[in-house]
Amino acid sequence: MKRTVFTLLFILTIGWGLAPAAVAQKMPPGSFGNQIVFDLAISDSLRSMGYISSSFGINDTGLDAVAYRPTTTKDQTMKTPLMLGVKLNPALMNYTMSPVRAFSKNYTAYHISDNSNGVLLALGITKDNVGNYRYRVVLNDSAEVVHWSKIPRLEQKYGAGKPYGFIGSFNYPDKQALVEVVNINDYRLRDGVIFDWRKNLKPVITNIRFQPHLPAGQARTQYGIEQMKIQAPHEIKYDPTTGTPTAISFYTDSVNVVSMLVKDHEAVAYSVILYKTENGKQQFFTGAEGNPLGTEFKFNFTNYPVGDYEIIIRPQGAGGFNLQDQQLHIKLKILPNAVLEKKASLKQLLPYVVGAVVFFGLLFGGYYRRNQVKLLKAAQAKQVTGLKLQSIRAQLNPHFMFNALTSIQNLINKNDIAGANHYLAKFAGLTRQVLATGGEELLSLKEELKLIDDYLQMEQLRFGFKYHITAGDDLNQSNIEVPAMLLQPFVENAVKHGVAILKESGVISLSVTRNQRDLVFTIKDNGSWIGTTNADENSGYGLKLSQERIVLLGQLFKEQPVTLDIQKNAPGTVVSIRLTNWI
Numbered sequence: 001m002k003r004t005v006f007t008l009l010f011i012l013t014i015g016w017g018l019a020p021a022a023v024a025q026k027m028p029p030g031s032f033g034n035q036i037v038f039d040l041a042i043s044d045s046l047r048s049m050g051y052i053s054s055s056f057g058i059n060d061t062g063l064d065a066v067a068y069r070p071t072t073t074k075d076q077t078m079k080t081p082l083m084l085g086v087k088l089n090p091a092l093m094n095y096t097m098s099p100v101r102a103f104s105k106n107y108t109a110y111h112i113s114d115n116s117n118g119v120l121l122a123l124g125i126t127k128d129n130v131g132n133y134r135y136r137v138v139l140n141d142s143a144e145v146v147h148w149s150k151i152p153r154l155e156q157k158y159g160a161g162k163p164y165g166f167i168g169s170f171n172y173p174d175k176q177a178l179v180e181v182v183n184i185n186d187y188r189l190r191d192g193v194i195f196d197w198r199k200n201l202k203p204v205i206t207n208i209r210f211q212p213h214l215p216a217g218q219a220r221t222q223y224g225i226e227q228m229k230i231q232a233p234h235e236i237k238y239d240p241t242t243g244t245p246t247a248i249s250f251y252t253d254s255v256n257v258v259s260m261l262v263k264d265h266e267a268v269a270y271s272v273i274l275y276k277t278e279n280g281k282q283q284f285f286t287g288a289e290g291n292p293l294g295t296e297f298k299f300n301f302t303n304y305p306v307g308d309y310e311i312i313i314r315p316q317g318a319g320g321f322n323l324q325d326q327q328l329h330i331k332l333k334i335l336p337n338a339v340l341e342k343k344a345s346l347k348q349l350l351p352y353v354v355g356a357v358v359f360f361g362l363l364f365g366g367y368y369r370r371n372q373v374k375l376l377k378a379a380q381a382k383q384v385t386g387l388k389l390q391s392i393r394a395q396l397n398p399h400f401m402f403n404a405l406t407s408i409q410n411l412i413n414k415n416d417i418a419g420a421n422h423y424l425a426k427f428a429g430l431t432r433q434v435l436a437t438g439g440e441e442l443l444s445l446k447e448e449l450k451l452i453d454d455y456l457q458m459e460q461l462r463f464g465f466k467y468h469i470t471a472g473d474d475l476n477q478s479n480i481e482v483p484a485m486l487l488q489p490f491v492e493n494a495v496k497h498g499v500a501i502l503k504e505s506g507v508i509s510l511s512v513t514r515n516q517r518d519l520v521f522t523i524k525d526n527g528s529w530i531g532t533t534n535a536d537e538n539s540g541y542g543l544k545l546s547q548e549r550i551v552l553l554g555q556l557f558k559e560q561p562v563t564l565d566i567q568k569n570a571p572g573t574v575v576s577i578r579l580t581n582w583i
Contacts, residue, residue, distance in 0.1 A: 028091065028093070030093055030094075031090060031091050031092060031093050032088045032089060032090055032091075032092040032093075032095055033057070033090055034059060034060045034061075034090050035057035035058060035059060035060055035087075036057065036058055036060050036063065036085040036086065036087045036121070036158060037055050037056070037057045037085065037086045037087075037097070037108075038055065038056060038057075038058070038078065038079075038083060038084070038085050038086075039055050039078075039079035039084070039099075039108055039191075040055060040056060040077065040078065040079060055097060055108060058085075059159075060087060060158045060159075061158060061159045062158075062159045063085075063123065063157075063158045063159045063160040063161075063164075064159050064160055064161035079191065080124070080189065080190075080191040081124045081189060082122050082123075082124040082125065082133075082181055082189065082191045083122060083123035083124040084120060084121070084122050084124075084167075084181065084191050084192070084193060085120070085121050085122070085123060086108075086110060086118065086119065086120055086193055087118075087119040087121070087158075088110065088112060088116065088117075088118055088119070089112075089114065089116035089117070092112065092113070092114055092116060093113070093114075094113045095110065095111055095112060095113060096109075096110070096111040096201075096268065096315045097109070097110055097111075098268060098269035098315070099269065100194065100268070100269060105190065105191070105192065107178070107191070107192045107193055107194055108193055108194070109193075109194035109195075109196055109268065109269075110193065110194065110195055110196065111196045111198075111201060111268065111315065112195060112196065112197050113199075115171070115173045115197055116171070117169045117170060117171045118169070118170050118171070118177075118193075118195035119168075119169045119170075120167040120168060120170070120179055120193055121155075121164055121165065121166050121167060122151075122164060122165035122167055122181055123160070123164045123165075124164075124165075125151055125154075125164060125165025125181075126154075126162065126163065126164065126165075127154055127162075127163055130150075130151050130154060130165060131150075132183050132184055132185050133150075133151050133165065133181055133182065133183055133184070134148040134149060134150060134151075134181070134182055134184055135148070135149060135151060135167050135168075135179065135180065135181045135182075136148045136149065136179075136180055137168075137170070137177055137178070137179050138177070138178040138180070139172060139175050139176065139177055139178075140175055140176050141176070141178070148182070151165045151166070151167065151181075152166060152167070152168055153166050154166065165181075167179060167181060170195055171197075172195070172197060173197050174197055174198055174199065175197055175198065176194060176195070176196045176197070176198055177194070177195045177196075177197075178192060178193075178194050179192055179193055179194075179195070180192035196268070200326075201268050201315045201326040202326045202327070202328060203262045203263070203270050203313045203314075203315075203328045204244070204262065204263040205244055205245060205260060205261065205262060205263075205313075205328065205330075206261045206262065206263050207261040208245060208248070208258065208259070208260050208261070209258070209259040209261070210250070210255050210257070210258055210259075211255070211256045211257035211258075211259075212254060212255060212256060236248050236249075237331075244328070245330060246329075246330060246331065247330065247331035247332075247333070248330065248331070248332050248333070249332070249333035249334075249335055250333075250334065250335065251334075251335045251336070251337060252301070252304075252306055252334050252335065252336065252337055253337040255301060256300070256301065256302055257298060257299065257300050257301065257302075258298070258299045258301060259296055259297070259298040259299075260272075260296065260297045260298075260299075260311070260313070260330075261295060261296050262295050262296070262297070262313060263295070264295050268315050269315075270297075270313050270314065270315060271313075271314060271315075272297045272311065272312070272313050272314075273311075273312050273314075274299065274309060274310070274311050274312075274332075275309065275310055275312075276305075276307055276308065276309045277307075277308050277309075277310065278307055278308070285304075297313070299311075301334065304334060305334070306334045306335060306336050307333075307334060308331070308332075308333055309331075309332040309333070309334065310329060310330070310331055310332065311329070311330045311332055312327055312328070312329055312330075313327065313328040313330075314326065314327040314328070315327075403492065403496070404427045404430075404431075404458070407423060407458075407459070407462055408420055408423055408424055408427065410462070411423055411462065419461055419462070422461055423458055423461050423462065426454060426457060426458035426461070427458060429454060430451070430454045430455060430458060433447075433450075433451055433454070434451070434485070440484055441483060441484060442481040442482065442483060442484060443481065443482060443483075443484040444477065444478055444479070444480065444481055444482075445471070445475065445477040445478075445480040445481070445482055445512065445519075446477035446478050448482050448484070448485075448486065448487060449469060449471065449477065449510075449512070451485075451488065452469065452487050452488060452491055452510060453469055455488060455491065455492070456469075456491065456495070456508065459495045463495065463499065463500050463503060463506065464503050464504045464506075465495070465499040465500075465502065465503065465504065465505075465506030465507065465508060466504075466506070466507050466508070467507070467508040467509065467510070468507075468508075468509045468510070469509075469510045469511075470509075470510070470511045470512070471511075471512040472512060472513045472514050474514055475512060475514055475519075475583075480519065480582075480583065482519070482579065482582075483549075483553055483562070486521075486546075486549075486577065487510070487521060487523070487577070489545065489546040490523050490546065490575045490577070491508070491510065491523060494508050494523055494525040494527065494573070494575070495508065497527065498525040498526075498527025498528070498572070498573060499525050499526065499527045500527075501527070502526065502527060505526075506525070506526060506527060507525065507526050508523070508524070508525045509522075509523075509524045509525075510522070510523050514583060515578075517580075517581050517582070517583050518578055518579060518580050518581065518582060518583070519578070519579040519582040519583055520576065520577070520578050520579075521575075521576070521577040521578075521579075522574065522575070522576050523574070523575040523577075524569070524572060524573070524574050524575075525572050525573055526571050526572040527571075527572060527573065528570075528571065528572070528573070547564060550562050550563070550564045550577070559581060560579065560580055560581045560582055561580050562577065562578070562579055562580070563577070563578045563580070564576070564577055565577075565578075
């Protein structure tokens with residue numbers, strides 16, 4: 001809620017019929033002093049000079065001299081018949097006063113830097129009309145802490161000739177308070193003030209617009225600070241913490257007008273000054289043009305000499321000069337005209353263009369050939385690895401069949417004809433499944449687990465052990481592919497070298513789980529086929545082939561390595577196979 005203004009502050013400390021005895025106690029220069037401040041309305045003749053509103057102060061012992069003179073001069077009158085007056089701490093330093101917009105009205109905002117009270121009185125409210133007025137208090141434009149209420153009381157102080165309305169003494173540290181007074185019979189008679197105890201008044205730059213310097217008759221354009229980085233030879237420096245521009249430089253022939261956009265502050269108007277430093281001396285220039293909302297300041301640098309300048313944006317009012325930590329300083333440097341290089345002809349540029357084309361052509365050709373060689377080598381390495389895997393797979397299948405036939409022979413030698421027939425039927429089905437997938441390197445997880453289940457059923461007929469196969473519910477077994485026959489050699493070793501001698505007391509468990517994007521197989525048994533932390537010479541030929549196969553799978557799937565870990569976990573052995581980034 002704000003509009004830009006250039007406040008004319010009249011401090012009237014003499015005249016108005018004051019007696020010499022009314023002289024107030026002297027206060028430090030720059031302090032608020034022993035005064036009560038009133039707002040004036042300005043005539044059109046003064047508006048044409050650039051002033052929108054003004055205020056004046058009267059000694060706080062001489063209210064009677066002004067209280068009942070609604071017309072002060074020909075061009076100045078009291079802002080409203082309410083005649084609201086503001087009294088602050090006389091010793092208050094670094095205060096600011098600026099008219100701002102609150103709802104549909106323009107009110108004066110007082111910044112109080114020391115958390116002292118703000119007193120509001122209304123000379124236009126008397127014992128005859130006090131019942132017609134109400135007041136309210138709104139904090140931070142959002143919370144109404146005092147609803148429309150009757151005027152608290154009438155009082156007669158500060159040299160007043162008769163009682164006036166006392167609205168209140170207010171103090172809301174670190175907040176902004178709007179105090180409004182209204183005539184309930186005529187809402188046009190409404191006025192108010194804003195007391196602001198907040199500490200952060202520093203302006204925030206939202207953008208800087210640049211209008212290029214163009215020849216007469218050519219269309220003017222504007223571009224923002226981001227485009228400025230590309231379109232004009234210059235330098236912009238920023239505060240590393242806030243990102244606010246701290247220094248700008250440009251060539252005098254590249255920029256004509258610079259407009260600075262400032263974030264709207266609810267209770268503070270800003271003013272801008274520009275000065276040039278040369279030989280240790282400062283030369284001040286006229287202020288920038290401002291828009292009605294006070295959010296833009298425009299400088300025309302058409303005829304400005306080159307050199308070092310500084311722009312200062314500060315809270316408006318006399319106290320704004322002293323609020324150093326609430327001011328924004330931007331260094332500005334106008335550079336001499338850029339020297340334009342002589343344009344080269346097409347004939348002069350042609351050799352360089354041809355040379356550049358040839359150079360980049362050779363560079364691209366070499367790069368392309370190098371990539372092709374690398375791709376060819378990678379394909380060859382992958383092919384070799386694939387052939388090695390096929391060779392190991394070809395060795396695993398006969399090994400598996402040899403072990404199965406040996407088991408059938410043992411059953412026949414024991415004269416267990418029924419068991420041998422049952423085992424042979426299972427073996428036939430399992431053999432068909434192995435042969436059907438013999439040319440495939442990958443099988444679905446569902447098919448791999450079925451092969452293991454059939455194999456364990458077959459071996460269970462011979463040794464009588466128990467087994468369990470579990471898979472996580474979050475695994476889509478039909479859509480997840482794993483290397484074919486990956487688990488069978490490890491399960492076979494768990495049977496032959498682990499639980500075979502335990503018979504019915506032997507237990508094998510196979511679990512498949514998901515660990516983030518990894519697929520983990522865990523095979524446990526309660527036998528003793530591993531004597532150390534790694535597979536030894538008693539672990540079986542098939543296991544050694546499988547270990548070699550896992551190494552080759554790691555070479556083939558470099559982004560999805562397969563790892564194997566075999567550990568003694570008395571009683572028993574634990575085999576863990578991890579397919580990394582497999583899911």
